[in-house]
Amino acid sequence: MTMTSLAHAEIEALLARLPRGYDLSLDRVRALAASLGNPHLNLPPTIHIAGTNGKGSTSAFCRAILEADEKSVHVHTSPHLVSWHERYRLGQKGEPGRLVPDDVLAEAVARAGQAVGDMPITVFEILTAVTFLLFSEHPADAAVVEVGLGGRFDATNILESPSVSVITPVSLDHQSYLGDSVELIAAEKAGIIKPGVPLVVGPQPESIAVDVITKIAARKSAPIARYGQDFFAFEEHGRLVYQDDDGLLDLPLPRLYGRHQIANAATAIAALRKGGFKPKERAIEAGMTKVEWPGRLHKITTGPLYEAVVEGGELWLDGGHNPGAGVAIAEVFADLEDKVSRPLFLICGMLNTKDPTGFFEAFHGIARRVITVPLNSTDAGIDPNELVDFALDTGLDAEAADSIEAAIRLVSAHWAVQPAPRFLICGSLYLVGEALEKSGLAPR
Known part of the structure; x- marks a missing residue:
């Protein structure tokens, strides 16, 4: 639509x-x-x-x-x-x-x-x-x-x-x-x-x-x-x-x-x-x-965002945005890590009504780094630099970027890791919706 x-x-x-x-x-x-x-x-x-x-x-x-x-x-x-x-x-x-x-x-x-x-x-x-x-x-x-x-x-x-x-x-x-x-x-x-x-x-x-x-x-x-x-x-x-x-x-x-x-x-x-x-x-x-449920532990394999991912890498989406969801999502990526070891990078944007600390704590020891980005479709998002501070307070490394694309480029250009990384776009359904639309995967 x-x-x-x-x-x-x-x-x-x-x-x-x-x-x-x-x-x-x-x-x-x-x-x-x-x-x-x-x-x-x-x-x-x-x-x-x-x-x-x-x-x-x-x-x-x-x-x-x-x-x-x-x-x-x-x-x-x-x-x-x-x-x-x-x-x-x-x-x-x-x-x-x-x-x-x-x-x-x-x-x-x-x-x-x-x-x-x-x-x-x-x-x-x-x-x-x-x-x-x-x-x-x-x-x-x-x-x-x-x-x-x-x-x-x-x-x-x-x-x-x-x-x-x-x-x-x-x-x-x-x-x-x-x-x-x-x-x-x-x-x-x-x-x-x-x-x-x-x-x-x-x-x-x-x-x-x-x-x-x-x-x-x-x-x-x-x-x-x-x-x-x-x-x-x-x-x-x-x-x-x-x-x-x-x-x-x-x-x-x-x-x-x-x-x-x-x-x-x-x-x-x-x-x-x-x-x-x-x-x-x-x-x-x-x-x-x-069963289908777009935007929830959704692995993306087509579209411009996926094409920007370093060769051999993975791109995932999940709209979970509270501590309980963080635990469930982190558990999935811990299981994936047991099967194929890849560093996990979170690309995260969140609403100012949410609990970033509780969400990020679930990824301690699982995520290599958090790249924070703005929510473009609402004025109620946490400023990416402020969100960085929340991530740092939980012991995660973090930095801010201007967009999802910029976050992917940042990792691909400056984090020469092997095997190729996993990216998880997360923290808000607004951000996941943006990623789906940019990927040509809006729900139908």
Whole structure:
């Protein structure tokens, strides 16, 4: 989608007259939904997913399995990487879902914008209402709706009766909105739990998150299935073994990189089973090998950025931007180092709302050097020189560059290392989106 699309113009008009950001409350979005005919009450069976890390991957696994089971699936994710259209994937009967057509999105945004009138509301809330408009007016067998921020007061939480609620790993992020402890953040995520609706809980790095979620589920009489207690997954002999009360599955390893993707895949399988979708075993197998999630441990092998990499080198992208994501990403590159030893260089840009120290600490002893760069598509990025100081404070070597291309050239010209290096563009979805666009790999 070009940045001059009809939908982009409609959204830019909203951004010009309404707040960006988040104002966590459900009253305004409920009022807007009511003025649009309450489309959130007319959705196909829905999987509602909250969590700090792993929401997008879990959504992608759900979609891949359902589509392999010949189901049409709507998917809402946020934020986008390159185009607003990425937030809305519409299910297609008999074929994979597609990003919403530009004219369809533009019309829905215009309709929601007109319904707002003088209501004080954020653009994010309007775009969530657009999700419900699109998903209610286009038939599908299922919908996957990813929470934008938090859970309890996220605009998606006007959903009243999803088929299943899912909470992926919870860790520190968005503290200014959600609280400064895992306990408080877990309580916000658990706000999506609905009375009597099955709940699937992915692996939790801290036991306090499990305690909080379990108590809230009990209070709402929501049947709960927990990773490591009610369902399990592990790698054995190059296969993924999944087990729950319904038995054992011997599956291919997920197409997505990283040990953490085994847990994300398992969480998706449990969600589909507990939510009553009952995917066939062959569909689950196919979902493992067909799943796609751009910009997350994404190895780039074409395009001008890759061509700038020193011969024999590797170029990777990942949009993870908090300490929990840093740990998962660093673990992947530690595993790669065990297989083929290459020095790792981080090309990093971050928003000023994030925790650079916690993110960088995960790469201590793994990354050779950090090259910091600006975020060109937002004015909320940390100055690259300031980001250098954060990296230095964690014991990493670091320096600043003007762009992704300049960072690659800097390493290629001044770090004559053998074997050829790995580059990881990381720290922000804005930066990953820029890299994908420059590589001609914008999601479709």
